[in-house]
Amino acid sequence: MAGDGQVAAQTALGRGKRPQRLTEVAYQEVKRRILDNEYPPGSQILEQDIAAELDLSRTPVREALVRLEQDGLLSIVPRHGARISALSAADMREIYEILIALEPTAVELIARQRLAAEQLQPLVQSCDAMERSLEGSKPDLKAWAAADESFHTGVAQLCPNRRLSAMIMTVSDQSHRARLFTLTLRPLPLRSTQEHRAVVDAMLAGDADRARELYVAHRRRGRDELMALIERHGFQRL
Amino acid sequence: MAGDGQVAAQTALGRGKRPQRLTEVAYQEVKRRILDNEYPPGSQILEQDIAAELDLSRTPVREALVRLEQDGLLSIVPRHGARISALSAADMREIYEILIALEPTAVELIARQRLAAEQLQPLVQSCDAMERSLEGSKPDLKAWAAADESFHTGVAQLCPNRRLSAMIMTVSDQSHRARLFTLTLRPLPLRSTQEHRAVVDAMLAGDADRARELYVAHRRRGRDELMALIERHGFQRL
DNA sequence: GAATGCAACAACGTATGCATTATTGCATTC
DNA sequence: GAATGCAATAATGCATACGTTGTTGCATTC
Numbered sequence: 001m002a003g004d005g006q007v008a009a010q011t012a013l014g015r016g017k018r019p020q021r022l023t024e025v026a027y028q029e030v031k032r033r034i035l036d037n038e039y040p041p042g043s044q045i046l047e048q049d050i051a052a053e054l055d056l057s058r059t060p061v062r063e064a065l066v067r068l069e070q071d072g073l074l075s076i077v078p079r080h081g082a083r084i085s086a087l088s089a090a091d092m093r094e095i096y097e098i099l100i101a102l103e104p105t106a107v108e109l110i111a112r113q114r115l116a117a118e119q120l121q122p123l124v125q126s127c128d129a130m131e132r133s134l135e136g137s138k139p140d141l142k143a144w145a146a147a148d149e150s151f152h153t154g155v156a157q158l159c160p161n162r163r164l165s166a167m168i169m170t171v172s173d174q175s176h177r178a179r180l181f182t183l184t185l186r187p188l189p190l191r192s193t194q195e196h197r198a199v200v201d202a203m204l205a206g207d208a209d210r211a212r213e214l215y216v217a218h219r220r221r222g223r224d225e226l227m228a229l230i231e232r233h234g235f236q237r238l
Numbered sequence: 239m240a241g242d243g244q245v246a247a248q249t250a251l252g253r254g255k256r257p258q259r260l261t262e263v264a265y266q267e268v269k270r271r272i273l274d275n276e277y278p279p280g281s282q283i284l285e286q287d288i289a290a291e292l293d294l295s296r297t298p299v300r301e302a303l304v305r306l307e308q309d310g311l312l313s314i315v316p317r318h319g320a321r322i323s324a325l326s327a328a329d330m331r332e333i334y335e336i337l338i339a340l341e342p343t344a345v346e347l348i349a350r351q352r353l354a355a356e357q358l359q360p361l362v363q364s365c366d367a368m369e370r371s372l373e374g375s376k377p378d379l380k381a382w383a384a385a386d387e388s389f390h391t392g393v394a395q396l397c398p399n400r401r402l403s404a405m406i407m408t409v410s411d412q413s414h415r416a417r418l419f420t421l422t423l424r425p426l427p428l429r430s431t432q433e434h435r436a437v438v439d440a441m442l443a444g445d446a447d448r449a450r451e452l453y454v455a456h457r458r459r460g461r462d463e464l465m466a467l468i469e470r471h472g473f474q475r476l
Numbered sequence: 477g478a479a480t481g482c483a484a485c486a487a488c489g490t491a492t493g494c495a496t497t498a499t500t501g502c503a504t505t506c
Numbered sequence: 507g508a509a510t511g512c513a514a515t516a517a518t519g520c521a522t523a524c525g526t527t528g529t530t531g532c533a534t535t536c
Contacts, residue, residue: 021316022520048487057521058488059297063304070308072401078259079488079528094399097343101402105339161332163310164339167405260490286517295491296518317498317518 022056026064029054034073034084035176041086041237045074072174086237087178089230095175096223102168103152104215106159107199111208113160122158123200126151130193144193145183151196178238182229192222260294264302267292272311272322273414279324279475283312310412324475325416327468333413334461340406341390342453344397345437349446351398360396361438364389368431382431383421389434416476420467430460 030050033039051061065082068074074082087095110120117124129147133140152172156165195218202211230238268288271277289299303320306312312320325333348358355362367385371378390410394403433456440449468476 046487059520059522062489063301066301066304067308070305079526081487091401094401097347097399098340098402098405101339101343102336105335109335161335163329163332163409164336167336171401284517297490297492300519317496319517 021060023060023063026050026054026056026061027067030061030064030068031071031073031173034068035173037177037180039084041084041177043084044081045084046081071170085174087174088237089227089235092175092178092230092238093223093227095171096219096226098171099168099175100216100219100223102164102171103155103219104212106155106161106164106168107203107215108208108212109160109164110155110158111203111206111211114206115158115203117204120158120200120203122154123151123196123203126154127193127197127200130189130196134188134190134193139188141183144189145179148189148192148196178226178230181235181238182226185229185233186225192218195221259298261298261301264288264292264294264299265305268299268302268306269309269311269411272306273411275415275418277322279322279415281322282319283322284319309408323412325412326475327465327473330413330416330468330476331461331465333409334457334464336409337406337413338454338457338461340402340409341393341457342450344393344399344402344406345441345453346446346450347398347402348393348396349441349444349449352444353396353441355442358396358438358441360392361389361434361441364392365431365435365438368427368434372426372428372431377426379421382427383417386427386430386434416464416468419473419476420464423467423471424463430456433459 030039030045039045047058047061047065051058054061065074065076069076069082072085074084076082085091126147129150130144133143133147153169156168156172159165159168195214199211199214199218202208202214268277268283277283285296285299285303289296292299303312303314307314307320310323312322314320323329364385367388368382371381371385391407394406394410397403397406433452437449437452437456440446440452
């Protein structure tokens with residue numbers, strides 16, 4: 001083995017996970033590359049290449065690929081390497097259906113806990129950030145997307161059901177790229193911002209049922225908007 | 239390496255999967271052992287032992303363990319081997335919450351398809367089997383459990399959202415052992431049987447909303463019954 | 477000129493070897 | 507007698523070697 005693999009290890013460190021095991025380093029790094037679109041959908045990646053780039057052997061890379069396959073981010077074709085998942089419109093619909101089932105449950109569970117306002121701060125701050133990003137003459141879509149993502153991550157993290165949190169994060173990751181692609185195509189997400197705020201208000205008021213309903217409606221609308229965009233622009237794979 | 243590994247390969251074959259890769263053999267077999275309680279909850283399993291028993295090397299066993307960890311059936315503790323997951327009452331509650339979110343969505347999707355009656359036959363037959371198992375003087379709980387499981391498997395299989403199907407199956411497997419344990423402790427599942435039938439009737443009638451509601455109610459009642467049993471009997475880990 | 481077959485190559489699936497690390501047991505000391 | 511430290515053992519995490527399989531390209535034949 002030549003070199004030291006520092007670059008890869010540091011990159012993984014940067015994402016806040018403990019990179020004790022090289023398997024973990026490979027997992028975090030390959031996952032990042034997929035989500036950041038460095039490995040475009042439909043492309044094939046060879047475990048040998050990844051191993052060489054990250055300066056480690058094929059073994060931890062293989063393990064990482066197995067995990068990523070179960071995350072739905074790629075599929076391992078037995079003698080043909082790993083193919084990065086390319087999502088069709090139908091795939092996006094499937095993913096949204098699942099999120100519509102899972103996330104409102106998480107929101108309901110959080111609301112039922114009747115947390116103190118300060119504990120809901122992460123969500124409030126995300127809403128604030130969304131609103132700020134759209135103020136002024138030049139809306140900052142990138143900032144809005146970051147705030148939106150932090151909101152949904154916050155929901156998963158506050159959710160007391162850890163299994164549910166993990167599933168939500170996994171499914172969200174699958175739709176990550178599609179959200180990025182459509183971000184600039186959709187109308188200004190003013191309504192979406194309002195809807196997030198309304199959900200938080202219901203949570204603050206401890207109205208779990210209302211929070212759930214609002215969130216279901218929010219996700220349904222988001223899905224319809226996204227599906228319309230995908231069909232209008234004729235995206236086949238993203 | 240001695241022997242030929244025929245036993246393990248045949249066992250995996252028997253469960254209807256293609257055992258092309260040894261990784262797949264190891265995965266199916268270890269999973270079976272966990273679900274059949276041959277590896278009791280909380281126990282530790284050593285990859286070397288499994289490799290020796292299945293007559294293959296540690297490599298495919300490792301991959302299988304990684305997959306099983308993501309399935310939630312065990313957890314790999316870095317230098318301590320794999321520990322079979324032991325579910326607490328809180329874990330069972332988490333799992334039921336997720337199933338209550340996912341399965342009713344599947345039922346709704348199936349009902350919306352307005353399938354011909356013959357395509358819903360698997361579910362009808364499961365209901366028939368449940369009813370038959372409770373007729374007569376000596377109810378056959380084992381047969382009932384098998385029919386119940388086939389019903390829920392049928393729901394997952396008929397569901398047009400493949401991702402959703404897979405998630406339901408994975409989560410169901412996690413609660414498999416707990417269901418077995420409590421089977422003989424719960425009252426005769428007459429009501430549960432009726433509820434299944436009602437769901438199928440709603441699906442046959444194409445009433446998706448009603449099917450969903452009935453199913454949510456069914457699962458909620460099942461959860462409450464199970465949780466009460468667990469608490470009454472003071473199960474700590476299952 | 478096109479198609480088929482063979483050969484070389486490349487990638488994967490699996491096995492095994494090596495070094496690190498954690499645990500356990502025994503001995504020694506307080 | 508108990509506690510601590512060291513050593514031996516065992517199991518993991520990772521690297522690498524090997525055999526199998528699928529692919530690609532060239533040559534030969536129809």
